[in-house]
Amino acid sequence: MEFVLLKELTLAQQHCKIRTRISRMWESTTPLLKNNILSLDCLLIDEEGYTMQATVRKFDADHFRTLLSEGDVYIFENFNVVPSRNTYKVVDRKYMVQISKWTHGVKYTCKGKIVGIDTTYGWWYKACYDCKGAVKDYDDNFWCARCGKNNQAPIPWYKLNSIVEDETGSTEFTIFGKVAQDLIHVPAQQLAIASNSDRFVLPPVVKNIIGQTYIFQILPDKRRASTNLKSFRVAKIFPTDLKIKGKNKEFENNLQEIEEEIVENTRAVQEIDDIVEEISPTQLLQST
Template sequence: MEYVLLSDLSLQRQGCKIKVRICRLWESSAPFLKGDIFGLDCLMVDEKGYSLQATIRKKDVEELKSRLAEGNVYLIEKFNVIPSKKKFIVVERLYMIQINKWTSLTLVEENVDQIPLYSFKFLSFPHVENQRYNDTVLTDVFGRVTAVSEIAHKYVGQTLTPLRNLEIQDLEMNVLSVTLWDKFALEFDDSGILDKDGHTSLIIILAGMTVRSFKEKINLSTCSASKIYINLQIPEVTQFVDRLQPMSTSIQRINTSQQQSISPQEEILANRKNIAGLLSLDLPTSQNIKFTCEATIAEVDTSFGWWYKACYNCKSAIKTFDDSFWYKLNTIVEDGSGSANFTIFGRLAQDLIHIPAQNLATSVGSDKFTLHPLIKTIVGQKYIFQIVPDLHRFRTSAHSFKVLKIFNENLLIKSEEELPPTTQNEISKETSTSSSSPILDDDLNEIPTAKKRRLKRRLIFDEAPSTNEDKM
């Protein structure tokens, strides 16, 4: 055999030739930088069914993109075997392939039937929950489509982006919610499927998905590495259809909220008040209203600590949970008219500090009641906060507010729970938001300076903490 198998590749075994099929091919991109890509990635599979991810750096994409096509088989040589990325990969391997302009790509058209057309690693619905915010390896699932929404729109950064919600079901009647973003929402053709006679099931494969949660409900979300297949003829789908219980297969319509989308420019000015105005609020009439306030963080009060331990899934405080530390920063903010306490929770605080709470809380010499030096970097910084009154602390002598969002001067904002994952490379070793192919240090050199600054300055916001968090 003139070529080696993908499973035989290693850092020590370079200069080989491989014969593979390109199962999936995608441009790695971030929703906040529309029109820009970080590179071209693909999933390869060999005759033994072994799959491996390959990547092409941005500077080589234009030259190589036209030479690769999804579904084709190639003899490939003069490539590099490199360590696999630590996050946002579609198959879990120690190594991956880097293709460059010196790589030889020879199309093969004969004796290719033994190489599989597709490669998936499906998770059962109950196991999907274990992947929540775990973007090390993206998730493959399939199921019967039971409900579809119309296309809605939501702002991602400053761009109004289409989205569509689905519900899918497995053989045990478990249901998963799915959000298709951008092109995936537009390309999903729902014309006619709601009017089917109820005898034909619509089986969908969702490959390369991220797993998120919204209001404690698991949600699958597309990213740039995602791929969608409908009624694909593979053994797993055939067996699934054969085992379906006799039932109506009609697809329901999901009713979506018709609330008007508010642009970041509008949201950042909505219900703007200074601190003096916030402190004079009439709570019975304003407890559920969101306000915005531009203020400077003057200090972080650590009287009750700067972190707490919580259940990873619901964020409820617990006494023993070895690995799950979450930020709870009781910041004192000022704006010239007064001062108030703004409490910043969880990932919202993490994205201000750029390091997970568990990394700092478990570092040598760390103390819960002594502010870590890296957290002090936010002191003296001015932000625009979206807040709501913290009723529990308002009942005490302190006037406190819970931070829902933070805006920066570029209006580049993102919701971990509701917006599509991004490809920003985070410092976090903890599970966090992102999409396919994070930006590596070398890749930053290929991004224009202005965009690089926007990536580094971007602030991210969380969903408001649960009621249990409020009681801590």
């Protein structure tokens, strides 16, 4: 499994990825130093409804305050697992997650509108019958980078290079195969073999999704990581009226019950930049 569940986190398990929603976010202060926060804290909730506190030390707080928002789902990696503090604790767990400037976080869901589909490279490609990777013609056979030589005829497979826009900007989301088919309700094979079908011209039924708003579950497209263009692969698409409700009696006394929509706001997909600035000795002294 790619993601570790919050309940599985231990002090020994320092290098893993978690996928979690930020249910609540608040600043911890003391009555004596009201303007001087101790930390920025979050309540994380994972797919099992298990909750855990996350904390951002005060010298990283400004950075993360602008990048993290309540209700959104993030993938975090390079965080620390640390023992829970005795004070300012909202859930009774042995450990908590410490998010630092070395932590990478990627927003995992995004509500946006498909404003266009770039067909420069076509709206479908010849996919390996077995793995759906791209194939090249190879004598009378086909060559798949993953499976090697393959004599099964390749099949037309959707690859929609979609431009998705929200209030803050636009990004390229690639929608492949079955995910695209669920949206269009017609398999690419069927459209590709139709008479007059052109790989570089969108059929009307595909054009229909332009202008529609969806909630996209996204993953960074690693194959494009070398370019500057931010690109994401769409893992799932939900209608915008989807609501996911989660309740956990454990901390009802501490916080109001959790009952949130999967994504309420529509901020742009953001990668949390890895800030490389050094902590000054003064900041270190202040933090202790």
